[in-house]
Amino acid sequence: MSAVAAPRGAHTSRPKPKAPASDRAKAENRLGQRLVAPAVILMVLVTAYPMLQALYLSLFKYRLTTPDDRQFVGLGNYATVLTDSLFWRDTFNTVLIMVVTVAVELVIGFVFAMVMHRIVFARGAIRTAILIPYGIITVVSAFAWQFTFSLNNGWVNSAFAWLPGISPDTNWFGGYGTSMFAIMISEIWKTTPFMSLLLLAGLSQVSEDMIEAAKVDGATWWQRLRRVILPNMRAAIMVAVLFRALDAFRIFDNIFVMTKGAQGTASSSFLTYTQVIEQFQLGLGSALSVLLFLTVLLIAFGIVKLFRVDLAQARGEG
Amino acid sequence: MATTDRRTAVGTGVGFVVILVWCLLPVVWILSLSFKGVDETAAGSPQFLPKDWTLQNYKDILANPDFLDALRNSLGISLIATLLSVVFATLAAYAIARLEFKGKRVVLSIALAIAMFPVVSLVGPLFDMWTAIGLFNTWPGLIIPYMSFTLPLAIWTLSAFFREIPWEMEQAAQVDGATSWQAFRKVIVPLAAPGVFTAAILTFFFAWNEFVLAISLTTTTGSRTVPAQMSFFVGPDPFNPPYGQLATASVVVTVPIIIIVLLFQRKIVSGLTSGAVKG
Known part of the structure; x- marks a missing residue:
């Protein structure tokens, strides 16, 4: 994130003779490619290849229980999915969860970051407290909140009974x-x-002098936030929103544990899972997988465009 | 000025308490629930603390062979996936931070794309492939995908970290008469170790937490991990989920996380933010 990161030290970017390629440069090129090869092969093998297979399987009517009945249906599975109200309901749920949770987290997260940034005591304690939800297993979080809201054993109803509703x-x-x-x-x-x-990482890159200068010029707290702090944090906000939005879009664990999709709360991931694993509809499930993948691409593209940040450039890898 | 400063200080103090309560309340809640007996939760026990404190849930869960198997699977799979992923990521990150080579941007783009990949899309094809080649319901069947999904985070964290290392110290040591191996072992390894360790913690958290693949690619306690085992644990009475035992299992699997966080909170924060923000 060159926009927010400290400038890279001179020692990290050795001058490289561009052309003509010397033996040394060729050797370096070869060594570099060899060192990244295992990681790249593994990443591609486990994602790209199965994804291509999903693309292929999505063109068939294919149930795992009757593998010999496999029959080519072209885009038939996509037509089935896209005309099914269940698919649209679950997509709506997923988008709703994504938008609401990311918006709420952006606000709460910013307040937390402000507190962590300003706090002068117990920095270790607050970091520890905040990392516990981060590290905890999502399934455990789902159980904890399911029990919190449980009818017979939850404490929410008795603790908040004074609230209307x-x-x-x-x-x-x-x-x-x-x-x-x-x-x-x-x-x-x-x-x-x-x-x-x-x-917090974005906030700590905003120069204190600039905030102080705005203060001296008579800017109110709100003006300083809107005109100085937030614009200078744009890159950090963009990365946070991008990652969290795509993560929220994949929501599965919480729904699986808390409702199993009951009351119409299934998400896109949950629908795909039930089609493949519980109904053995590999063809239809593959079509759902492909659609899910395309939606994720679309959302990523949309967010990157919306914030007008080139990620590769932002990562300082020009 | 003085009043605004005081207001900021009060606000920060209030914020501190709010953050602690928000982050820790659910943890305290499952801890409290784990001490409630079966009779109490079966009858309905909406109060926060147990009426009668009991250790019965802990005795039951730690004598439950399915849970112990799951715990062993979780530990084994997570640790092996972490170790391998970090080794691969270290090689790749070294190349990205230190060497000029064709395709560097491609590698970083692939890593970014995989970090955003909807894991559930792979459930069908992987199920099919793993059944065909005999990896279904085995440790490697989970370790391999866990490695691929943790590599992006590990590569970012490590390449960000490696860029900050003063590599010329290696040459300096050689000038001073150290062999290249000595220079590497005595100078570079101590400088790089904290970054590698941080990447390992983040990778471990991912593998320890993973759920979608764990429930899709396993069927028996031979390879089922704790999150998967917990989600299928219904107890003797299907209409009455075993609140106390599930809470106890939750506490048991959260203990390692809390220990890691307590010991290494500073490293985790720097790893998370350098990997994602500074790149």
Whole structure:
């Protein structure tokens, strides 16, 4: 992130004679490629190859229970999926979860980052506290919040009974809205630390002198935030939003544990999983996989365009 | 000025308490739940703390062979995946930080793309492939995909870290009469070790947490990891989830995380932010 990172020291970028390629440069080129080869092969083998296979399988009517009945249907699976209301409902859920959790996390995460940035005491304690949700298993977080909202054994109903709409027998997992709320709380709790740490890194790159100068010029707290701090953190915010949005879009663990998709709370990932693993619909499931992959690409592209940041350039790898 | 400073200090203090409560409350809650007996949760126990504290859940869970198998699988798979992933990532990150070669941008783009990859898309094809070549329901069947999905994070963290190392010290040591091996071992390894260690922690967290592949590519306790095992654990009475035992299992698998966080919080924070923000 050259926009926010400290300039790279002279020692890290040795001058390289460009042309003509000397033996030394050729050897360096070869060594570099050999060193990255194992990692690249592994990454491509486990993702690109299966993805191509999914693309191929998505053109067949193919159930694992009757493998001999495999039959070419062209884009038939895609037509089936795209005309199914279940697919659109689950896509809507996923987008809803993504938008709401990322927006909430951006606000909470920023407040956390501000506190961590300004705090002068107990820095270690606060870092430890914030890293616990980050490190905890998502399934554990899902159980913790499922039990929190549980009808018979949760503490939320008794603790918040004074709020309108909550009574000792509020069944959180009995309806769509409240189930989604519980799922989102678990997701937000687990992933806000990641967001706030990225924002903290961005915040610490904003020059204190600039903020001080704005203060001297009479800028209010709100003006300093909007005109000085946030614009200078744009790159960090963009990275945080991109990563969190794509991560939230893949939501699966929380839904699997908390509702198993009941009350219409399934996500795109959950739908794909149930088609492949529970229904053995490999053809249809592969079509869903391909669509999910394309959606992720689309979202990534959209966010990068929206924030107008070239990631490769931003990473200082021009 | 003085009043705004005081206001900031009060705000920070309040924020500190809010953060602690928000982050730790669910953890304290499962801890409390783990001490509630079966009778208490079966009858419904909405109060926060147990009425009767009991260690029965811990005795049960630590004598449960399925859970112990899952714990062993989780530890083995996560540690092996971490070790291999970090070795591969160290080689790649060294090349990216230190050498000029064709395709560097391609490598970084692949890593970025894989970090965003929807894992569930692979469930179908991997299920098919692993069944065909006999990796289904085995340790390597999980270790291989875990390595590929942790490599991007490890490569970023390490290449960011390696760029900051003063490599000319290696030459300086050689000028002073050290052999290249001595220079590498005595100068470069101590400088690089903290970065490698940080990448290992982040990789371990990923593997320890992974769920989608763990439930899709395993069927028995021979290779099922803790998150998968927990999600299938219904207990003797399907209409009454074993709250106390699930909470206890949660506590047991969270303990290693808490220990790692307590010991290495500074490293984890620097690793996370350098990997993703400074690149």
